[in-house]
Amino acid sequence: MKFGVFEGDGIGPEVTSSSRQLLTSVLTHVGADHHIESMPLGFSSINFGDRSPDPDMIALAQSCDGLILGPVDFGNYPPSELGALTPGAMLQRSLDLYATVYPVRTLSGITPPQIAPFDVAIVHLNEPGYVMNEGQGTVNEMMPTSEVAMAVRKITREGSTRIAQTAFEAAERRRQSLTVVHQTDLLPLTEGIFMESVQELAPDYPTVRVNELRVEDTIGVLINAPQDLDVVVTSNAIGRILTDLATSLSGTSGVIGKLLQGSSRVMVQTHHGSAPTIAGQGQANPSAVLFSCAHMLSALGHRHRRQPLVSAATAILDSLSGCLAQPAQRTSELGGPLSTHEFTELVIAGTLDRLPEPRG
Missing domain, CATH: 3.40.718.10 (Isopropylmalate Dehydrogenase)
Incomplete structure (x- = not known):
């Protein structure tokens, strides 16, 4: 090796x-x-x-x-x-x-004592989504006029399927629980492809319990009951936000x-x-x-x-x-x-x- x-x-x-x-x-x-x-x-x-x-x-x-x-x-x-x-x-x-x-976990002596112990793995896509491609400029943003700025989001079925498989395999090795975090109410097409890809793979992992949460609900769970989460799978921008929140809570x-x-x-x-x-x-x-x-x-x-x-x-x-x-x-x-x-x-x-x- x-x-x-x-x-x-x-x-x-x-x-x-x-x-x-x-x-x-x-x-x-x-x-x-x-x-x-x-x-x-x-x-x-x-x-x-x-x-x-x-x-x-x-x-x-x-x-x-x-x-x-x-x-x-x-x-x-x-x-x-x-x-x-x-x-x-x-x-x-x-x-x-x-x-x-x-992989975010609380650590004795490092995590603030008021935080309940938790151990969560946050898995997210590396496709750019709304995040700019490093080294290529802000290719996902444009300004048609000096007063208007627009962003284009990219989510592919192939990328979503691969990230879903990674998350299911991680859940199988851990506590057999997978939480899919999405914004389908706001972005039904791009988030829809992502959600469909996860749902289509679920029958291949019968031991893994699948739960779906909106972003705002997931933030609430991370703050109030992070021990309820095992593996979380989501898209790029959402994953970065949840990771920063989880690491801040854990103090790690x-x-x-x-x-x-x-x-x-x-x-x-x-x-x-x-x-x-x-x-x-x-x-x-x-x-x-x-x-x-x-x-x-x-x-x-x-x-x-x-x-x-x-x-x-x-x-x-x-x-x-x-x-x-x-x-x-x-x-x-x-x-x-x-x-x-x-x-x-x-x-x-x-x-x-x-x-x-x-x-x-």
């Missing part, structure tokens, strides 16, 4: 180094054949005169089962008309990573990550930024990329029917949660005494303690 590590900007090289350490230790422990290759990628590696993706980068990515993309400094990227595509946009487009999955914006999934590979990416002000100081909190790596191993383990990877993912999640629950076991960014490297070593040790001893 091959993994590609793209360092990104700011604290990216530090937190992706942590992910590489974790993967190497855990995969070696469970006896999984693996190869990990790192490659600088981010603001410093962009060729501003060439809009095309770096062929070496894409070739490496296409050869991998799993990819790790460090945080990127979006704020300092030049305008798209100058030829700069962000790394995430290049990889997502080139690898056909059509689904974004945000800086410690959770996300998965971008396609039919052949999985890429992880942090939810937080590149934190350039603390880059190179050993203060960075690598939890988001480590959590993401755990979910990547779980996704690959289920996809390839390799239970040791699934067990490794569970051990990583439990070790991370245990470390973050104790202030004395956190990085300085979270008010603890540990460096990035010390925290990573602690998480690795806790993970290996939770796994069976290697055979032979």
Whole structure:
């Protein structure tokens, strides 16, 4: 199994180094054949005169089962008309990573005490919808006159079917509950295609309970009873809003990550930024990329029917949660005494303690 590590900007090289350490230790422990290759990628590696993706980068990515993309400094990227595509946009487009999955969970010691524990996976389309195509300008917007602005939304049946399948498979592995969030009352055509695609797949997953909610009702459930949600599937713009709300409620914006999934590979990416002000100081909190790596191993383990990877993912999640629950076991960014490297070593040790001893 091959993994590609793209360092990104700011604290990216530090937190992706942590992910590489974790993967190497855990995969070696469970006896999984693996190869990990790192490659600088981010603001410093962009060729501003060439809009095309770096062929070496894409070739490496296409050869991998799993990819790790460090945080990127979006704020300092030049305008798209100058030829700069962000790394995430290049990889997502080139690898056909059509689904974004945000696993959001409360964490002891991190989540505000008044929030009831919850664990939800929010799955959304990567089709642009109302969101502009990165690197191509606001192609979904137009101004027929200086006083009128219009937006065009794109939803396809193929994209909706693929995202629905991703969500159903996630629900099967979790608590067999899928909530479909929509706005069919306002957008009957585009939301209609999305809803029809989910409904048509439902008979193929008889163990999964399917519930439908409007956006405004889902917001109410997230605020008042988030524990009632398991897997949520929706379109791009709605998914981004629900994810931001869920992470804000859980207090975990800086410690959770996300998965971008396609039919052949999985890429992880942090939810937080590149934190350039603390880059190179050993203060960075690598939890988001480590959590993401755990979910990547779980996704690959289920996809390839390799239970040791699934067990490794569970051990990583439990070790991370245990470390973050104790202030004395956190990085300085979270008010603890540990460096990035010390925290990573602690998480690795806790993970290996939770796994069976290697055979032979």
